[in-house]
Amino acid sequence: MNDFIHEGGEIVLRDQRDITGLSDYVPYLVTEYNGHMYPTKRFDNEERQLEHCLRHLRIMNSAALDQHISGAIGWCAFDYNTHKDFGSGDRICHHGVMDMFRIPKFASTCCGDSLR
Helix, strand or coil: CECCCCCCCCCCCCCHHHHHCCCCCCCCCECECCHHHCCCCCCCCHHHHHHHHHHHHHHHHHHHHCCCCCCECCCCCECEECCCCCCCCCCEECCCCECCCCCECHHHHCCCHHHC
16 A cells, blocks of 8 residues: 655554455555655755655654554655656656665665665
8 A cells, every 4th residue: 555644743654444444454565655745855955854864764663663564665766757747847756765866865874775
């Protein structure tokens, strides 16, 4: 399930039972989170970069502490080109933890060495 509910507040991930409508827990994976919810450029100010990192950390922590969630996959590793009607006006989606040239943003440090 893609779970984009976290907007920086106390609600980090949805309860699986609310998503599935089932009373029992079933195998469950958060297939996407974050990304377009808080686009961040590599050269944004420190406060924005830190919040970007903290949003990833909050979700990873919440998923790790929930015995009913098998994992969480952030959207996405790298910024990417887009059309003129989307993104920040520069035809780039700044959704990644690294920019289009694979230069790490601060949030990449909280996502582990596997991204580098």
